[in-house]
Amino acid sequence: MIQVVWFKRDLRLQDHAPLAQAAKAGPVLPLYVYEPAVLLAPDCAARHTAFANDCLRELGAGLAALGSPLIVRHDDMPGVLADLRKEVGPFVLWSHEETGNAVTFARDRAVAAWCRETGTPWHELPQHGVVRGLRDRDHWAGRWDARMSAPIPALPGRLAAPSVRVNSVGLMTPGALGQRGDDAAQRQRGGRLAGEALLASFLDGRGLGYRSAMSSPLSAADGCSRLSTHFAYGSMSIRETAQAVWRRRTELQSLPAEARPRGMLSALKSFESRLHWHCHFMQKLESEPAIEFTNMHRGFDGLRESAFDPARFSAWCRGETGLPMVDACMRMLAATGWINFRMRAMLTSFASYQLWLHWREPALHLARLFTDYEPGIHYPQIQMQSGTTGINTIRMYNPIKQARDQDPDGHFVRHWIPALARVPEAHIFEPWTMPASVQREAHCVVGRDYPAPIVDNAEAMRAARERVWTLKARREVRETAQAVYEKHGSRHPGREGTPRRSRAKPATEAQMVFPFEDPPS
DNA sequence: AGTGCAGTTGACTTT
DNA sequence: TAAAGTCAACTGCAC
Numbered sequence A: 001m002i003q004v005v006w007f008k009r010d011l012r013l014q015d016h017a018p019l020a021q022a023a024k025a026g027p028v029l030p031l032y033v034y035e036p037a038v039l040l041a042p043d044c045a046a047r048h049t050a051f052a053n054d055c056l057r058e059l060g061a062g063l064a065a066l067g068s069p070l071i072v073r074h075d076d077m078p079g080v081l082a083d084l085r086k087e088v089g090p091f092v093l094w095s096h097e098e099t100g101n102a103v104t105f106a107r108d109r110a111v112a113a114w115c116r117e118t119g120t121p122w123h124e125l126p127q128h129g130v131v132r133g134l135r136d137r138d139h140w141a142g143r144w145d146a147r148m149s150a151p152i153p154a155l156p157g158r159l160a161a162p163s164v165r166v167n168s169v170g171l172m173t174p175g176a177l178g179q180r181g182d183d184a185a186q187r188q189r190g191g192r193l194a195g196e197a198l199l200a201s202f203l204d205g206r207g208l209g210y211r212s213a214m215s216s217p218l219s220a221a222d223g224c225s226r227l228s229t230h231f232a233y234g235s236m237s238i239r240e241t242a243q244a245v246w247r248r249r250t251e252l253q254s255l256p257a258e259a260r261p262r263g264m265l266s267a268l269k270s271f272e273s274r275l276h277w278h279c280h281f282m283q284k285l286e287s288e289p290a291i292e293f294t295n296m297h298r299g300f301d302g303l304r305e306s307a308f309d310p311a312r313f314s315a316w317c318r319g320e321t322g323l324p325m326v327d328a329c330m331r332m333l334a335a336t337g338w339i340n341f342r343m344r345a346m347l348t349s350f351a352s353y354q355l356w357l358h359w360r361e362p363a364l365h366l367a368r369l370f371t372d373y374e375p376g377i378h379y380p381q382i383q384m385q386s387g388t389t390g391i392n393t394i395r396m397y398n399p400i401k402q403a404r405d406q407d408p409d410g411h412f413v414r415h416w417i418p419a420l421a422r423v424p425e426a427h428i429f430e431p432w433t434m435p436a437s438v439q440r441e442a443h444c445v446v447g448r449d450y451p452a453p454i455v456d457n458a459e460a461m462r463a464a465r466e467r468v469w470t471l472k473a474r475r476e477v478r479e480t481a482q483a484v485y486e487k488h489g490s491r492h493p494g495r496e497g498t499p500r501r502s503r504a505k506p507a508t509e510a511q512m513v514f515p516f517e518d519p520p521s
Numbered sequence B: 001a002g003t004g005c006a007g008t009t010g011a012c013t014t015t
Numbered sequence C: 001t002a003a004a005g006t007c008a009a010c011t012g013c014a015c
Helices: A017-025 A046-066 A077-088 A102-118 A140-149 A192-204 A206-213 A228-233 A238-253 A264-287 A310-318 A324-336 A341-354 A360-369 A375-386 A399-406 A411-416 A436-441 A457-473 A475-488 A509-513
Strands: A002-007 A028-034 A071-074 A091-096 A122-125
Touching: A002 A017, A017 A028, A017 A091, A017 A122, A028 A046, A028 A077, A046 A192, A046 A228, A077 A091, A077 A102, A102 A122, A140 A238, A140 A264, A192 A206, A192 A228, A192 A238, A206 A264, A238 A264, A264 A375, A264 A475, A310 A324, A310 A341, A310 A360, A324 A341, A324 A360, A324 A399, A324 A411, A341 A360, A341 A375, A341 A399, A341 A457, A360 A375, A457 A475
Parallel strands: A002 A028, A002 A091, A028 A071, A091 A122
Antiparallel strands: none
């Protein structure tokens, strides 16, 4: 019987268990589907498809070389499966498990229903550390280690093609698919070769400055691995990357200490912990898909929803808030499809606190801009940085302080906001403080060449802090937080709301019995 | 040379 | 991968 291998966000031949197993079972029909419901959803944009197409070109060539070319279709999945069944007869369906958004979740249920009705076996295999059907986070880290150290399935030597000829529409452009948004002018290239090159250069020495380079948007684009987009589309797997990191670590440890590149071992450790966090966050959406739409902690419902100001949101989206660091980051993101973690957190924090926007619309805007958009990471992160998880501490970023810390000379801000090019150093992060004469001299009149700030940063931060902490202090909000922690929290000590004992104030007996109650008065 | 003191640094807490 | 405030320990300097 024909084995249909359905490629989704796993666009590689290597470390591909469904492909490896299908190849042993019979002739393989590799399938990729442009699904209108997925591609036209509000979190999807042209740059995502453009990156996927880079991957598909190489994947298609690889499959053809193995003997069975990639078949591409453009339709919703049940329709594609029904057509294939008419064309080639009954088949077996193979794929990876996917932790996606509500659209792909509904699609997967429709595929499962179709498979049941037609008696088609569907083998879904895990592709990283995310565990399906999990109730809580106990022992999760151990399972991650086991998954990541499991042997990598061998690449099939050749694939038997189906004897029937099957049509393919070939690759389609985002425009032909009717997708919104432009491809990012400076988007990183997709494909297996690009992914392998990034991993190799990172392990070979580019990773040396990892920990110091990741914080500033000036250095992060080169200093970070840049594998996130390859993980999102599967041109590289987390497991093969983790194993490559471990091999490199062993190699370095076998060298005499003086021959080891200084700082490389700690960079590897830091990178490995991020591979771990990748799956840790995706697990949250897998376990609770509703967090794409609703607050992880329902006690925060109603905090911001009714205050949504479309004009503020639009200014934030366009990178015209009048706060240089916020605007420069948004403009870099629009142009390149990528920005470093700290600045993503700052952008989200600014939308949520200073602009007091509910996270849902900002999340969709960022999803369309991030080439490496991964729903399972995106929504937990957005909620964490918006303060609606209840288990993470409030992180309110001050864009003026971030600018001073991460861009002390103003190079980054001037590069992305040409209107600020001649603003003197003393005013570069707060151009509205320039006296009128200085504005004229700098060819930057605030309100004409660059917007006046749409909020008073300091005052907005103060007001947001007060509102959030008032709510968090409420008894029922604190009590519910424990349930969120049980379900989603990391069991790593000191992380994500893990109850910590204070040295200064040891828990009283009453607190130990009822740890989330008020202390007795 | 030891003391007093302003200023700095880092650990810790609160919001 | 927050920021601001507190506090104790430390530092450099003047006397």
